[in-house]
Amino acid sequence: MFTPDLLDKSSQLRRKWEDEVKRTVEKHADQKESWTTLSDMDIKRLYGPEDIKDMDFARDIGYPGQFPYLRGNQVTGYRGKYWTFRMFSGMSTAVETNRRWHYLLQAGQTGLSTAFDFPTLMGYDTDSPRAKGECGKCGVAIDTIDDFQDLIQGIPLDKITTSMTINPPASVLWAMYIASAELQGVPLDKIGGTIQNDMLKEFIAQKTFMCPPDPSVKLISDTVEFGTHHVPKWNTISISGYHIREAGSTAVQELAFTLRDGMEYIEDATRRKGLHVDQFAQRLSFFFNAHIDFFEEIAKLRAARRIWARALKERYGAQDPRSLWMRFHTQTAGCSLTAQQPYNNVVRTAIEALAAVLGGTQSLHTNSLDEVFCLPSDSAVQIAIRTQQIIAEETGAANTIDPLAGSYFVESLTNQMEEAAWDYIHKIDDMGGMVKAIERGFPQMELSDAAYKFQRQIDSGEKTMVGINKYVEAEEQVNIPIVDIDESIEEEQLRRLAAVKRSRDSRYVAECLNDVLTVCKKGDNVMPTVIAAVKAHATVQEVCDVYREVYGEYRDPGIY
Amino acid sequence: MANLGERVLAGDIRAASRLIRNLEDGIPDTDLIMKDIFLKTGKSHVIGITGAPGAGKSTLTDELIAAFRKKDRSVGVMAVDPSSPFTGGAILGDRIRMMRHAEDKKVFVRSMASRGNMGGLSKAVGESIHVMDVLGQEVIIVETCGVGQQEVDIINHAHTVIVVLVPGMGDEVQALKAGLMEIADIFVINKADRDGAGKLYKEVLSVIEMSSRNCGGDGWTIPVLMVESVLEPHKFAASVAALGEKIEEHHQYLVANNLIEARIRNKTAAELNEALWASIMQPVLNELNAEGEFEMMVDQLMKRHIDPYTLAREIAGRYMKRSPCGDGSSADQS
Amino acid sequence: MSRKLRVLIAKPGLDGHDRGAKVLARAFRDEGYEVIYTGCHQTPEMIAAVAIQEDVDLVGLSCLSGAHNYLFPQVTRLLKEEGADDIVVMGGGIIPEQDHAALHEAGIAAIFGPGTPLDAITGWINDNVKPRD
The missing domain is CATH 3.40.50.300 (P-loop containing nucleotide triphosphate hydrolases)
Structure with a gap:
């Protein structure tokens, strides 16, 4: 990176500065002995040319839109278009969520994002005994395509992209979207959006699972294959580090496990479906967490882009430059928020959002200050979305592309992140890939250890959380308006489901489900038969029960 | 306590889990319950x-x-x-x-x-x-x-x-x-x-x-x-x-x-062993420990003031004499 | 021999946010308790049955899905039905203040929200929960 002359001069000056530091520290000791990132990476007092001298500008940094895409995929950065302001939402019933969606679109949001309730997420219907008490609590309840139609009422599917946070039953919910588009008369090559559809991180972190890892990945490859041939604008997997981080991982673990998950999906789709990586790599997107350690997060996001580009090119032989782009959505860290002095959460979220923007995110969700208590209220959501608008349009943070490039510190930290991530990736390669690593409990155990260590650091005061272990208000009165989900919606949803079950042609439903069963047993792509089944008003659980029957049920092995 | 045994015999899960807890925790006199249970196993x-x-x-x-x-x-x-x-x-x-x-x-x-x-x-x-x-x-x-x-x-x-x-x-x-x-x-x-x-x-x-x-x-x-x-x-x-x-x-x-x-014979013999240990050795050890005597004896051994064999015979003599079925002859001071 | 405190940590309902439950299980082991963890996705019936079979002194329920108002009282009700209401039940997760009174009423002895230090929880247990005789 630098001429020998410059490095020489720098090391002379550095020695002088170091002497001075030594003298000063003898008189005034530092506030603490070691300074680390949130994830315990050691941070030096100062970074200089020495720290990045081995970098090769063209190889490691370069320009936006050029390999290795450290500085972003888009040649014009945020000048052409800001990131997508995408707020995750979903509550109680489809009708209620639809109302919130129209509110958000009016408030300036440019993409929709759906949260489903837990029965839907786990592939149970509202009338399942397992669903009792959960209906509509953490998102919208969808049992049949009839609910889905209410959800998208008045939303033009050819203009608005929708992200659906759904995993084990992703194929079923996506089938409902596809079927709805067909009913709206929108051609499938015009619809765009994302299904999360990332089961590996569920086994690692979020624990929303249904079938064992291998058939789970098979179902995902079915969607990748179907999307490649029929729904080319759809992002079929949103490979998510967000939940891995929320479950307690370090930044490096989030980065490494997420990217290795992505590699697993590529390997499966090419092996199982015979697809070429360039046929579908552009439809893989990522989802990261923006935590509170500002520079660590920026470095993580920059490193992610570079690792992915290198992996796609070197490991998987992608030829199309667009296959090398890592596209990602970011959400600020829910686990960094506190129930204590909750208005501080606005500040945390703003700083995290700024890190995401400086890291070059393409899409962003900012948490609302009340999310530690309940689903966000309208007014809290408004502050959250305004936070993004202030960053975009007031602060100037989006004026220039990758403004921290070339910083001795940021580049060095980015390199450190990449190196540590590759170490993990290779370790998982040695175990035979991510499915095998999960079967051995490796990533689960890593997370569990990291989460426990962090909690101990908070309890001992080694790490600070304002309002939790420092600057605590003794007699705190929290006055946050709580959004309450009315218990009666469960009954309403049960009535709706019963009505659908009564009015549909149940012989035809059974036939359709039998087709799904046959296809599953043969190992063929499930999508066409699932689309037919949901059109016939088969429920989410009815389809998922077929999956459970054929592939078996995966239960929490509780690795910790 | 007797009540617990009856409840277990009547098939009460809660009583059974409590009894297992007592066995695990070594609660005294649990054997008085177990004696009725054993015969039905x-x-x-x-x-x-x-x-x-x-x-x-x-x-x-x-x-x-x-x-x-x-x-x-x-x-x-x-x-x-x-x-x-x-x-x-x-x-x-x-x-x-x-x-x-x-x-x-x-x-x-x-x-x-x-x-x-x-x-x-x-x-x-x-x-x-x-x-x-x-x-x-x-x-x-x-x-x-x-x-x-x-x-x-x-x-x-x-x-x-x-x-x-x-x-x-x-x-x-x-x-x-x-x-x-x-x-x-x-x-x-x-x-x-x-x-x-x-x-x-x-x-x-x-x-x-x-x-x-x-x-x-x-x-x-x-x-x-x-x-x-x-x-x-x-x-x-x-x-x-x-x-x-x-x-x-x-x-x-x-x-x-x-x-x-x-x-079953091996297992049963082991059970008798364990029961003997629990009703003979355990009370003796408990007493020695409660008085602090055990630790004092260890001190004595460390200083080589006495050997463990003599101590053991001495203690055996002390208890076996009191025992209704012992005649004390095995613990004489010869 | 002395009694050891036996604790069941349980996750009723469908949410998979088990970070807190697992951290707590480890902290309890380090505090000297014997800990049984159910894993995610348990019904109140399963939890009550296990609490009884394992003869625990304390059940810690963790729920972050918002379904606590239904799930927590179900567990205490089932324990009571089995004559096991001497087992202390505490709860944690995202539980709004406004729900606390009703949950206490339903027999949830303590509720710990996000950000509670581990020592505060073990401190409460050491003061309030004793191995049952």
């Missing part, structure tokens, strides 16, 4: 499962429960996990693998921490088996970890002992030679999809061939069963069902050849 088939940590024993036990339930057998499980030597606490992690049976009234699972005490654990497990037996559990599975003496003592409560091995765990075969060979009735090679399963299978077979038990012992040919990965649920269930069949076959073999008596 001896009906269950007790299966021991052991193997290294991570061998998949709990998952195997879970599927065995399912296999036995399919045949409408009631099942009890005693799952032993190690206590932390530092804090005395324990994470009893076996239960999580068996949660799907939680609502089945005919399945009674109990987790137990090893608590690092000599003898006590094996006694508590043995007595807990009686509690489950009297509750009517037709099959009782005792799951324990490792191959130490304590585990062997525990597993000796079983009629049928299963040793679980997995490919790629290195010194497995060494452990076999070191002792598991003596106790295994059935070997299971778990996670048979893993590399090295075939090799391990052959190694185990050759160890069995060389073993004396195979040639001259009870005549039972020790089988080696492959169990498929749990991640292939259908195959896994089928191979565990086959294991269940083999277990029953072993039981029938023991019964048909009058071998079960020998097994």
Whole structure:
């Protein structure tokens, strides 16, 4: 990176500065002995040319839109278009969520994002005994395509992209979207959006699972294959580090496990479906967490882009430059928020959002200050979305592309992140890939250890959380308006489901489900038969029960 | 206390779990309850499962429960996990693998921490088996970890002992030679999809061939069963069902050849030993410890003021004289 | 011999946010308790049955899905039905202040929200929960 002359001069000056530091520290000791990132990476007092001298500008940094895409995929950065302001939402019933969606679109949001309730997420219907008490609590309840139609009422599917946070039953919910588009008369090559559809991180972190890892990945490859041939604008997997981080991982673990998950999906789709990586790599997107350690997060996001580009090119032989782009959505860290002095959460979220923007995110969700208590209220959501608008349009943070490039510190930290991530990736390669690593409990155990260590650091005061272990208000009165989900919606949803079950042609439903069963047993792509089944008003659980029957049920092995 | 015993005999799960707790905690006079229970036991088939940590024993036990339930057998499980030597606490992690049976009234699972005490654990497990037996559990599975003496003592409560091995765990075969060979009735090679399963299978077979038990012992040919990965649920269930069949076959073999008596005799002798220890040694030790005398005697030994043999005779004399059946002659000061 | 505190940590309902439950299980082991963890996705019936079979002194329920108002009282009700209401039940997760009174009424002895230090929880247990005689 630098001429020998410059490095020489720098090391002379550095020695002088170091002497001075030594003298000063003898008189005034530092506030603490070691300074680390949130994830315990050691941070030096100062970074200089020495720290990045081995970098090769063209190889490691370069320009936006050029390999290795450290500085972003888009040649014009945020000048052409800001990131997508995408707020995750979903509550109680489809009708209620639809109302919130129209509110958000009016408030300036440019993409929709759906949260489903837990029965839907786990592939149970509202009338399942397992669903009792959960209906509509953490998102919208969808049992049949009839609910889905209410959800998208008045939303033009050819203009608005929708992200659906759904995993084990992703194929079923996506089938409902596809079927709805067909009913709206929108051609499938015009619809765009994302299904999360990332089961590996569920086994690692979020624990929303249904079938064992291998058939789970098979179902995902079915969607990748179907999307490649029929729904080319759809992002079929949103490979998510967000939940891995929320479950307690370090930044490096989030980065490494997420990217290795992505590699697993590529390997499966090419092996199982015979697809070429360039046929579908552009439809893989990522989802990261923006935590509170500002520079660590920026470095993580920059490193992610570079690792992915290198992996796609070197490991998987992608030829199309667009296959090398890592596209990602970011959400600020829910686990960094506190129930204590909750208005501080606005500040945390703003700083995290700024890190995401400086890291070059393409899409962003900012948490609302009340999310530690309940689903966000309208007014809290408004502050959250305004936070993004202030960053975009007031602060100037989006004026220039990758403004921290070339910083001795940021580049060095980015390199450190990449190196540590590759170490993990290779370790998982040695175990035979991510499915095998999960079967051995490796990533689960890593997370569990990291989460426990962090909690101990908070309890001992080694790490600070304002309002939790420092600057605590003794007699705190929290006055946050709580959004309450009315218990009666469960009954309403049960009535709706019963009505659908009564009015549909149940012989035809059974036939359709039998087709799904046959296809599953043969190992063929499930999508066409699932689309037919949901059109016939088969429920989410009815389809998922077929999956459970054929592939078996995966239960929490509780690795910790 | 008597009430507790009656409740257990009447099939009260809550009383049974409390009684097991008392046995585990070594609560005094629990033997007064157990004496009534003992006479009504001896009906269950007790299966021991052991193997290294991570061998998949709990998952195997879970599927065995399912296999036995399919045949409408009631099942009890005693799952032993190690206590932390530092804090005395324990994470009893076996239960999580068996949660799907939680609502089945005919399945009674109990987790137990090893608590690092000599003898006590094996006694508590043995007595807990009686509690489950009297509750009517037709099959009782005792799951324990490792191959130490304590585990062997525990597993000796079983009629049928299963040793679980997995490919790629290195010194497995060494452990076999070191002792598991003596106790295994059935070997299971778990996670048979893993590399090295075939090799391990052959190694185990050759160890069995060389073993004396195979040639001259009870005549039972020790089988080696492959169990498929749990991640292939259908195959896994089928191979565990086959294991269940083999277990029953072993039981029938023991019964048909009058071998079960020998097994039960060993176990019963061990129980008498444990009961003697509990009613003779334990009270003596308790008293010595309570007065601080034990530690004082250790001090004396350290200074070489006296030897342990003389001390032991002295204490034996002190107690045996008081004992109604002792005549004191064995403890004379000759 | 002395009694050891036996604790069941349980996750009723369908949410998979088990970070807190697992951290607590480890902290309890380090505090010297014997801990059983159910894993995610348990029904109240399963939890009550296990609490009884394992003869625990304390059940800690963790729920972050918002379904606590239904699930927590179900567990205490089932324990009571089995005559096991001497088992202390505490709760944690995202439980709004406004729900606390009703949950206490339903027999949830203590509720710990996000940000509670581990020592505060073990401190409460050491003061309030004793192995039952």
